[in-house]
Amino acid sequence: MTATTVRTRFAPSPTGSLHIGGARTAFLCKLFAKKHGGDFILRIEDTDQARNSAESLIGILDDMKWLGLDFAEGPDIEAVRRGELKDFGPYGPYFQSQRLEIYNSYIQKLLDAGRAYFAWETPEELAALRQNAGPDDAYGHVRPKHLVTDANEAKRLANGKPVMVRFLVPDVQIHVDDLVMGPTDFPPEHLNDFVIRKSDGMPTYHFAVVVDDSLMRISHVIRAQEHFSNTPKHVALQMAFGLPSPQFAHLPLVFNSQGKKMSKREKDKVVKRFAKKWLGEKEGGNSIGSLADKVKSAVKIADTADALVKQVEAWLKDPDLVLPQGTVREAIADVVGVPIAERPEIDVSDFKKAGFYAEAILNYIALLGWSPGTGKEIFTPAELVEAFNLEQVSKTNARFDRKKLVSFNLTHCNDDMSGDAGRKEKQLVAFKQYLESVGNARLAGIGDAKLRILLEAKKGWRLYSDVEKVAGPLFMPLSELTYDEGAVAKEGLRKGEAGRELLAGVTEVLRGQKDWEEPALEAAVMAWCGEKGIELKEIAPKVRVALTGTTVSPALWPSLVLVGREGVMERLDGFLAKG
């Protein structure tokens, strides 16, 4: 046994929402740490000044919290919400943007040792090099003959061009022993002298990751496979510093059902399509200006309305342009009315809003690229900790199957609802969180007691949105209720039809009912059915239609309780009085 404690980390960059694939990586990191009694750490890789945003940082932290991905060291969520980059843990700061001196001191060590040098090619020059590379040429950057390691000399020679630092890649074969990919040798000629400090002074990912993982005592680097080919860079850097390499484990990628990368581009495209359509409908006074106004009132953004209009105009014109701010995109989607069902789900928050249960998502994403090998699929988070191992992680890309997730969701919710009081309570809490996330104040306002009855009555739901949908008519004011004509006709409830008499009969039974509880209501109505010699199924759908206007609602008895005596009488009498 090794004495080293297991420490894993998840290191997102706050340039967008938490992607479902990122959540998978984070969760497996956490599972591995927990399994070995170690710690899971969160580090924020905010070195991309152009794309970072505070809002996406908060979003990521919220999403992790919602999923239950708490960490032993990392950002202080409350402080971040207040706008401070505060964190907790002994190896901080956990924001890379606050670790600049550390990186610079390590870069200086390399410079002093002649293992790094200054460079000042422009992006255009480098692109041209790659373009024009012949079959036998080196691809991209070529190491210069004279290596400049003195800052002043570099400044002079660069002659005004921005200066960066490149790592002098050693001419040795790099061996990587990956826990998933197996042992692999990377020949030196495939590595060129990569940049370690950008001209804006920020370290590159490849550099910061090595320094941080080492200083933060990360024992296992578990990350997506897209990083595998870059691992020799990290190992080369570790060798240069004489630092031990952590263990690596590269997880297969997650793709959507079409086998493509799940990207925010997909979402963007859909929103763009609807936005164009919306702007085409001039009658409603729809213009880019009004869109910008509405978006601005929906989200807090620093941009002026004019700036926003310009940005949106450019976005609409260029099919390849993706809006950088997720919240703006969401707001536009709301304004132009993109139906929920049409919005591609790729971020954790999308699944939250669609009505998924966090534990079901965790269960499902754990199986994206990993399997216990036993055939068991349904796990609670605690069982996953027990079962997880890196050996069973596959190298094959995983495909995201929403239908299976839905099925997992149903199973988890069903299991909870047939479990003890504590598990039922978890469902209540989760359902309330859902209602909050979609802004359904009306349902949230009915109180815990009624929400419990509702959940019990709608057992077997797939998503919380199903519960919400079916409960809608029960809690609508009578004035908003609409009656589905087809349903009315089907049940023979039109004026003069026989169904109305039966309904009137039940109405009277209910009117005389003192005890407005499920068992009593059931007993009374069943007794009446017995007298009349009819079955429940002859009358229940009629009551349902009169009560909700639709043929679909929760079971009858709880529905009556939820609407309440007054509401029921008002609805039934009102329906019977109608022409």
Added chain:
RNA sequence: GUCCCCUUAGUGCAGCGGUCAGCACAUCAGAUUCUCAGUCUGAGAACAGGGGUUCGAGUCCCCUAGGGGAUGCCA
């Protein structure tokens, strides 16, 4: 261009030299319930192609094809 990885039913996985190739989701059929859902029972459905190695290959090796990743002053 170069390097790396992958390929079992529609989808996700299991299999790690000898299985009637197993499971789940989805699909279809039947049963059950006051609707929807759920639940229960059953059915159809796969080793990318070609060479080897071996008594024996989905499993090991090679080639081909297809998919993916990397090769960025993104992470």
